[in-house]
Amino acid sequence: MARIEIIAATLLVLWAPVAHAEQETTTPLSAGEYIARAGDCIACHSVPGGKAFAGGLKMGTPMGAIYTTNITPDKETGIGDYTYDDFDRAVRRGIAKDGHRLYPAMPYPSYAKITDADMHALYDFFMKEVPPVKQANKASEIPGYLSFRWPLAIWNMVFTESGPYASKPDRDAAWNRGAYLVEGLGHCGACHTPRGWAFQEKALDERGSAFLQGAALDAWSASNLRGDARTGLGGWSEADVASFLKTGHNAKAVAFGSMLDVVNNSTPYLSDDDLNAIAKYLKSLPATAVQAAPVYDEAMSKALSSGSPQQPGATLYLGYCVSCHGADGKGQTSYIPPLAGNAVLLDGDPQSLINLTLNGAQPLVVKGAPDAYRMPQYRAQLSDEEIAEVLSFVRGAWGNGAAAVTADQVKAMRPITDPSSDQVIILKMR
Amino acid sequence: MDGNDFAPALTRRHFIVTAVTAAGGLALGIGMAPRLAQAAAVTAQPWDEGGYDPHEIDAWIAIDPDDSVLIRYQRSEMGQGSMTALPMIISEELQCDWSKVRVEYASPNRNIRENKVYGDMFSNGSRSVRASRQKMQQVGASARERLIAAAAARWNVPAPECTAASSVVTHAGSGRTLRYGELAADAAKITLASEPAIKTPDKFTFIGKPMPRIDVPPKVDGSAKFGIDAQLPDMVFAAIVACPVAGGTLKSVDESPVAGAPGVLKVVRLPDAVAVVATGSYWRAKQALAKLQPEWDVGPAGDIDSAQLSSAFRAALDGPAQTARNSGDVDKAMQGAAKTFEAIYETPYLSHSPMEPMNATVHLQPDRLDVWFGTQDALEATEKAAHWSGLKPEQVFVHNAFLGGGFGRRDASDEVEQAIAIAKAVQRPVKLIWTREEDTRHDKFRPHALVRFKAGVGSDGVPTAWSMRVVTSSILASAKITFPGLKGPEPMATAGLSNNGYNVPNTRVDVVLKNTHLPVWFWRAPGANQHVFAIESFLDEIAAAGGHDPYQLRRKLLAGRPDWLKVLDTAAEKGDWGKPLAPGRGRGIAICEDTDSLCAQVAEVTVSPRGQVKVDRVTVAIDTRYVVNPLTIAEQMEGGLIYGLSAALYGKLTIRNGAVVEGNFDTYRMVRLAQAPKIDVHLVPGGGEKWGGAGEPSTPPIGGAVANAIFAATGKRVRSLPIMDHDLSSGSA
Amino acid sequence: MITLTVNGTQHELTLEPDTPLLWALRDEVGLTGTKFGCGIAQCGACTVHINGVAMRSCSVPIASLQGASVTTIEGLSPDAKHPVQQAWIAEDVPQCGYCQSGQIMATAAFLKTHPAPTDAEIDANITNICRCGTYERLRRAIHRAADMMKA
């Protein structure tokens, strides 16, 4: 079964025994579990139907596929015989106990920023709270001639900075906490920052303008998290950001794609203070470009509700989309996202939009509670031309003013996002 | 209110009033929709209350002093119109005023207590009319004669001097009249010395007239009650998920995720499923259920997928077979053939997917069980429910509702078995509803099937021999039923093949039965709905290879079968066979016998350069031998064809890890208005000994007619369904 | 608590705010004419009018309906004589009938914006599923209802 369609389910299955679900509102997480949640370790170190943290998830790298490892405290197959120092070297520097260098699919360039105290708590969590699972690691599929790991040392010299996060004295405590979580544990840049020629993230903190400016990954387009007015968080308040991370949805957006991993396992478990800190930090990131904020245009809403819109795609919208997203394109409170002014629709890269339309949304599960509403699939119901037409329509309607989608773009995404296809993409490093 | 003490006293009126008050304080009446003049009626809530009408003439008919006639209907209305047709048959003999007829379901409980007074109660195999026509005539005739006898007694004249018409008995000599309403009480006491003869079809005056279906008015104002609409005081709601792999069992489930969820009463473990019961709304139960992560023991089927199943079926082609038909000497004739053909046709598993997902509402008490649901067999459901509840059949009251689609799905009662188990656990009236996903994935499926054809043709391109070998699953084995007196392979396994009408002197039909972990079941026109696609397409291949017009080749092979020819010719003529079409368009023809009816179809399709198929128009000719209500026959032709068209164009269940992948209508696609062809139906009833069915025969031919039309348009031969999986683009896009 | 009007009567709904209107109507208000077919806005069996607009009630959280006015099949007309209902009877449209509340509600709203619909407009706007395949008559009934409303 292809990973792409079930990644959300993975975490729901695996995490529950670790969390004390029935008491989640009363029993605080242990310090270590809190760190593990914030770092979302489980998202990569487990597979659907598998045991928590036992690894085995296949990931694509530029050289070939690798499998994530067993990080349960099993002595034989996991990290049971890791001392704190071994553990620390792996997480913050990317060097395994036996001295081999980890591929940078493990986001140690970000984890390097974790504080010593948090590292100790995380170590305790893995050693004492995670049940050991005997499950041997799978060898990578990187061909022999490419599998020398020594170039990674050079990679590390060039692309990683070392040392835990250092507070910026000109910023307040909340901002610094936010920065620590975003740049460090949360490793948001792994998806949201574009990667350079050697697949390194182009920037690791707010000093680089590429930082969190959005990137394409696994047939999704991870959104721009900077202040851009159209395609970024320019139109969001700090409260919007915090509520999105806490519940997976707000009046402006609903989480989908790879972000489901994050919402299903990580951010809802953070304290409100931490979520607000993240929001504060993100909202401090300046726009990469000057963009005019989208201005809602009533005309399309009127044309749709009068039933005689002329634009191509409008009738498809009326037939398949209007019942949930509305003639006004405004969705339904925080449950069904608006299409008008939605940064995902305005994104220059329509991958997320096409992917969602073809494959629907996988379930969003907030603290074990499945979401009430989901986007259906249209793979079987609409042709490439029809999907291109209706997506072009929504990208243009209500003042959205984004570029059209072509049938060829849809066609290209069909096989790589089809779980039953032999061309389905596998997750990339993050 | 204590839910345990109201049901024995439950009457229809009581039921509605208490139920609605409990639900929301709303004052709904019985809410009969205004009727068309001239039309009979049905109550919005057709199920019986288990009581007797004081104005009964017999178990079937009650006539009130105001002449209104209550007719009890022992079958199930699922859209096929027999709730109108059977009372029409009774009325034909009873000579009652149709506008005064009211219909309700006969009580299966009473049927059990009164020595099967209603006989069997199933509605399947297009049999509602065929299996009860004679009986219905007898019921009507008998009541009429008793009314006449009552009038004759009053007037003290010989009964033969009296006649009945329009709910009035008239004495010919004196011109005196009495209304049925005035006679019913006396008639109820009369026993006839012998049953009257029933009319022969040539004497029918009412049967054969197009009558609007009596269940239509309550179906346009929301008042018609389906099983899912049952509401009981103190009722709770259950949602269920079964082991994704059929045959698997529940290992364990951690309940903690639903602790404290709103309204959640209980997590119920069944051997192969988990249910959550909640108060207040079904939604609560469904959402809570989604939080659970049951662990299943999926068993050995847990790694089976579609490709494996398909190759296993292919591998079985040369396995031990049963022979359903063997005439001439196929092998010998093949050796002498000028040319031989071979092809394999394949059709996938499908679910029935009626619009109303499976559901059942049960109220279980120590000495009584009430079940509200839509079933195609209320009598069998009563007996099964007794078994599952541990009560006696006479303690079980199944209240059959309108069925939100049946198609063969609604006669297993598996949902009732679950609901009873849940009711035992919660001790309250409970309404169990399946999600659409559950309905798709835990259906009892149409089997996967292969047909391998071999044919030999003479130098004229006309087949002289053909053999067909099916690999499919045994529905009887899966359903654990036997057909009494069955000789040879079960008829579904070769339906559409062994009864093909073509005069090919050497014909052999064999079947290999191969069951898998997936349960299979009767699916509208069982067997035929797959095999007719295969044989009609294969015959087209032979025609194309021999340079024959597909219609003319069929005519040649049907020589000597005037009834088949009439149906075929009608479809061809009305469907404009032979008239030129624009490039990219094509016509296809197919014919079959099903449920003793004959049905031919001509489909006209357009295939776009990118390979998109649009079925523009279908012409249907149907010979049901006799016609009770031509309106419903036309409707069944239209509906059965669309049902088959959804299957042909899009229908496919994918098996992965032993489980069905498709869940909802976004992945299990259906024909909608935009894909629905224009349909013309032509009735050509040919009479004869048997009466034919109407619910099924238009489903089988459509796949073949469309596939043949696609061939005509593109030159591409579709040998497996669904059509959407084939690349039909012409490359010149 | 969400307060809304259903068929002219005010109701206070006590169910959770993310509850779809469909289940609030069926289980709390007690109106069962609105049907459940898919739960994901694909089939249209649950179609009602919300402030006059046809919506699939399985996909509308009651949270977004504070103060809204909802019309269900039971409230479409006081005597079941809405032109669409009459046209449905005249064409004998329903078979099993389960999808028909939704078909009728979708059509009634559609005809308000398309008083003289073409077949293409009908195809594009009435996307409800009918498993019984009543489309032939449904299309005829839509045209008939349009004619009746004009007359």
Ligand code: FES
């Ligand atoms: S139940 Fe709402 S659209 Fe199907």
Ligand code: FES
């Ligand atoms: S009438 Fe049965 S689903 Fe439409």
